[in-house]
Amino acid sequence: MTRTDAPAKDGFLPAWLSPGAAVIASLGLLACVGLAFAPSTTSEGRVMWTFARPHYLMYESRVEAWNKTQTPKIDLKLISLPAMERRMMSAFLGGVPSADLIEIERRAVSRSFAGPIESVGFYDLTDRLKQEGLLDAINAPSFSPWTSRGRVFGLPHDVHPVMLGYRADLVEAAGIDVSKIETWADFAREFSKLQVDADHNGEPDRFALNMWETHNDHLELLLAQAGGGFFDESNRLTVDSDINAHVLATIVTWIAGPSRIAADAPNFSAAGNRLKADGYVVASFFPDWMGDIWKHEIPSLSGKMKLMPLPAWKKGGPRTSVWGGTMLGIPKTAAATPEQFEELWKFAKELYLSQEFTEILYRQGGIVTPVKKHWSSPLFDEPNAYFSSQPTGRLYINLAPEVPHRNSSPYNTLAMNRVADSLVRLAEEARRDKVYDYASLKERARVLLKKAHAQVADQIERNVFIAEPDAAETVRPLQTGAFAPPRPAKRGGVVERSETGEGSWSPGTQNDQIAAVPSPASPAAKRSSPRQRGEEARGPQSDVKAGGGA
């Protein structure tokens, strides 16, 4: 190039640098300097994730107290549940570190149980819980959502029994004696007296129960209470069970037709709160954590509410159910040595099982501890002003042992959604065809549930990992004296157990002991395909699960 062809110098910039390139380079330089001097976000000590703000507020003082006297230091972080679920699963699937302690909700955690048992990202706590007597010390149903193929992967935070909260001012003014209500039929008969048509438009302005075909949580807890649900204790699909058909048909008689007793006042929404405050619905489902939410969101009902056990599906049946649940788990990547595991385990127990935490849990969240020895505390006998001075803690504790067991299948949500779809269709067909008699509804419910069952079975069948016959078999023992952090070996594109036993260290054992984990699943459940299992499961089933948000 000749000298005359060279680009002319543009102001103070050198000839080879255009103004645009100069701007980009300056911005890049600024970004580098900014990053270099930005405060470090590295946590001091061990990181614990929680997903609920009330939980975060409850734990703050406990973590502060721990950090003053104990090691390792705990750095508590509040992360939204969907974000936590995705980060957790990404970390588990990628085998990379996430938090050192993860507190997570029932539905979100079940995804981590979808693969081979040895690829569950949390430490198996079963043996440690047994050794320390915690399996007996904690309310048994509270373990069920964190138990996959017989192994427990989390420390339970709660029990979450469900009662019925009702407008005592309205009910007592109408002269209804709730102590005489034993079954849902009694409830419908007595509470329907409160349904009045004040504006004479042909429709009641008040309904007995807050229930609608789109309320999946309510449906799930009602199924659980009735002994229905989606999987039995052998993990067999039970979507099309007779009990489920009975519950669906009964719910439709509540929400549609001449004997309608229920209306839609959605939970966790301003619109729903307004309807509840206005007395549009008289009774609502109340797990122990719900009282605290109402106290803050509908303070106008303070002193006007009371709790009663859920009416049973039949005389002498369970008077409670379950809604929601949380666990604390230790990811496998958090502890490379037994000592590190011990440190985290000690903190987890201190946080969840202490008397001090029991008090905080109840006072700040209205939540009853699953630790049975704390149930005798006078704390639970204190009158609750919001619920007309009832000792709500004691009422919930009385029902805690009756709380139904739940299944931790990763397909619970899927099955729940398909059953909920069936309920929506059943209700709409009933309204369209004006068919409201129980027998016809139940027959139609059976047909809809059969379709739902087949859909769920198809989806489960696609998961070759959970259906593998060896998926729940004994994990190979660890060589004596060797501590090996879990590290699944990969062979032919499929995660397999290591021949040397790597990946099989169990925190239930000392580092010089052998960790042999027995298989809990029944051989029949393991051998049959999900579709076969679904077909075998037809007829009345007994196991249950429910879900929710606490």
Next chain:
Amino acid sequence: MSAKAAAIPASSARSPLAPWLFLSPFLICFAVFTVYPLIQAVLLSTQTTFGPGATRFVGANNFVALFRDPLFWKACSNTLIYTLGSIFIQLPLALGLALLLESPNLRGRSWLRLVLFSPSMVGVVFAAMMFGLIFEKRTGLLNQLLHGTLGIVGIEWDLDFGWLQQHVMLGLIVASLWMYVGFNMTFFAAALQNVRKDLVEAAIVDGAGPVSRFWNVTIPAIRPVAGFVVLMSVIGSFQLFELPYIMFSSSAGPDNRALTIVLYLFQNGFEVGDLGYATAIGWALAVILVGCTMVQRLLARGEEASA
């Protein structure tokens, strides 16, 4: 040979590596971010997975299951309804508004344009949450408004009208109308400004009325832009995800009435964890979109040939 070319050393001009060197930034990015993911997507669609670590080859099983999956077909039909709503309601409305804006007697044109365009600047998440509240039963603004206004003329509007239960797709179409009609209007407005005035004047001289001028002059003139807007709307509609996902609190609504193809892909990939099946859904969506594009191009080519 020019002076510039003469200044380039002969050795570098002949170097066979030189073009590749200059192309390499693009080629590397293209290979890493396009070709490799595409190959991986093909492989993934033939596997059942539990994350990247646990995979099992299943051949064409994912595609076979997909075609037998009633939920996939439900997602397709919902997406198609939404797409048709977008094309046959949203685009004519956008064109109508553009014609209104181009009307010579209109006052406050700039303000009106801003008002109509501004919803497209609002985030989809915000809009979805807002319409969730608007469509509520009993306390929702829309039902209250209809109940109040229609009540004046003696029509009883049901406060429990289930926008988010029985009329889910209608609700989604209404929400998307609010968001995108102004955006599409700007394309049509730009196209209308480019309609040749001499043709319009010639049509007037020939005695053509407003309707005749619209069909015979305006529509042919804006056809290329209209084709582009239709194609973009179809592609955008088939990718519908955030609106139903937020409006129905991360679910597919009652009885899967808000289930779209992308939402179903998301559910399978990121909620169930079956990336293989989700990839198969992605390929099905890609085939649908390629089909739509080809149809649009064929139609456009046919029109060009007939013109």
